[in-house]
Amino acid sequence: MIVADRKKVPEIRDMISKHTKVLLVGCGTCVTVCLAGGEREIGILGSALRMALRLAGHADVAVDECTIERQCEDAFIDILAQRATQYDAIVSFGCGAGVQALAERFPNTAVYPGLNTQFIGILESQGVWTEKCSGCGNCRLGEFAGICPITRCAKRLFNGPCAGSRDGKCEVDADLDCAWQLIYDRSKALGILDNFDAIAEPQDWSTGLDGGPRKVVREDQHIAGLGPKA
Amino acid sequence: MNPQSAIPNAPRRTSPQSPEPLILAFCCHYCAYAAADLAGSMRLQYPANVRLLRLPCTGRVEVNYLLAAFERGADAVIVAGCLEGGCHFQEGNLRARRRVERAKGLLREIGIEPERLEMFNLSSAEGGRFAEIVTEMNERVKHLGLSPMKPDAQSIQAAMREMTHEADERIASEPSGRARGSAHAK
Incomplete structure (x- = not known):
């Protein structure tokens, strides 16, 4: 799974302080399992940010929270789509893929990362995650x-x-x-x-990150013009 | 109609103008809550501005409960669990201590003094210790001053008016004299 950890409260506070209505969006998949961006963590961060904003003289910034099952799939973002129009900024508590999926879906809304995405890894022991895969493509x-x-x-x-x-x-x-x-x-x-x-x-590094973002295409599954970004 | 709301300026238990700090205590049923009960039976004096919340174990405390308390204007929060090694659920109090530590770290990030939050361990036989803990936290808060998150008197009054209004509406919407009426009919 993707392992991430949260950004510090002041960093997120400073990102959103110029907005008026901010939605914190959690992700119910990898980052819930690594205790970084699930429903519970969003509740904690929501409370912390509201207090931090108020103490910094930005009490007028409204902060709400919600969590969707998976931020990296457009079908799950659908659930959020209508509500998101009421906000002028979103803080994604998903991995980097989640942040960018929300940014692509909501072109007129500012989207900020609430987490620092770390690596692909596993749970080593309670509360400890370790990196296992670099995604080298080979x-x-x-x-x-x-x-x-x-x-x-x-x-x-x-x-x-x-x-x-x-x-x-x-x-x-x-x-x-x-x-x-x-x-x-x-x-x-x-x-x-x-x-x-x-x-x-x-190693044949040509399958790695050099040369820009990678793409996986399944010819048997691919139907031109069909899909969330078609 | 709510009898209290019918009388304007009726005295309430919590005065909005009161400068007294509000202390919230998350108490384990098996120790701190019983100790508080004992403190009462022993006629011990301790500050009246503490509000107890009984939990089956301090292991039930989550970080968001602690932050929510501060967000809603608590000046200090006590988490009081069993002596270490004496938890009825084996390690609930140990987990609570670690959550309290995490919440303190978050309070520091937010800009609220982490000293406003503290975990204590005591047994159900320690009524005196419970009174001491509350007194200690009350003194600590008096030294630190009221929480910067504390709503001003006007907001408290507005919130209380809203709550009273909601309660009045709820009472008005209930079928009148339901249970009591049938009891009196016999």
């Missing part, structure tokens, strides 16, 4: 026993470990597990240590 997890060296090795080595691996930890950060130690341990458990004999080829 997944090679099969070569590395299911552990991504691009995301989890601080040096992004394809033929590790380096000499900085000490007792299973990375020299860059003593709290960071060495990805190549993890790859070695898991390969050993799976009986595929032979993989270490081969040299991993360099």
